[in-house]
Amino acid sequence: MQEFVVGITGTSGSGKTTLITAMLPWFRERGLRVNVVKHSHHPLELEPPAKDSARFRAAGASEVMVASPYRFAIVHELRGDAEPTLAEQLARLAPAELTLVEGFRSDAIPRIEVYRPVHGREPYYPCDPSIVALATDRNTDAALPCLPLNHPPEVAQFILALRERHTGKRMLHPAAHRHGFRAPDAS
Known part of the structure; x- marks a missing residue:
């Protein structure tokens, strides 16, 4: 089971993958x-x-697992079947306290939009109620929390605070409270 799922969204080239990659060591630590x-x-x-x-896939295997002492990967051939939903994809993953999703924009999960005004593209947040914050490299007049894109630990802290608010589970790191989120009282 995935304890908390949050999306990282934005236009192509905005820095979504770079942000996720920069936050992963912080979460792991x-x-x-x-x-x-x-x-x-x-x-x-x-x-x-x-x-x-x-070759196994080309010959007709539905799934092929490649395994080594270091990692494994499963490749599943859809062969004309419908693309699995995000929920179906999440169900295949090992349990985690946090799952970051890049893409699947039509699914109703809380999202942080990576927004760079210099790219000249319109942001998604005015028309997407699932976006709860912006990670940006410029000041904006957005009514949403604006997080510094160039400081991934602060974005990660916001995600942990958001996780606490949604799950009611206390954070492993007290800095997550910086954005004012608190777990509900257990009354």
Whole structure:
């Protein structure tokens, strides 16, 4: 089960992956198990076509697991079936205290929008009620909390505070309270 799921959204090239990558060590240092789900609109090719695992898929295997002493990966061929929903994808993951999602913009999960006005693109937040904060490199007049994109630990602290507010579970790190979120009283 995924304890808390939060999306990182934004236009192409805005820095979503860079932000997630920068926050992961911070979460890990605090003892959190974190999963990441990234949606891609492109075909996934995880191995060269001549490798055994690719040959198994090409020959008709529904799923192929490649395993080593260091990691494993499962490649599932849809073969015309509908793309699994985010909920279905999350159910396949190992349990974690936090799951970060890049993509799946139509799913109703709280999101932080990575917004860079210099890119000249309109932000999503005015039309997307699932966006709860902006991570940005410029001052904006948004009514949402604006987090410094160039300081990933502060964005990570906000996420932990948001997690606490949604789950009622106390944080592992007291800095998460910086944004004023508190767990409800257990009365």
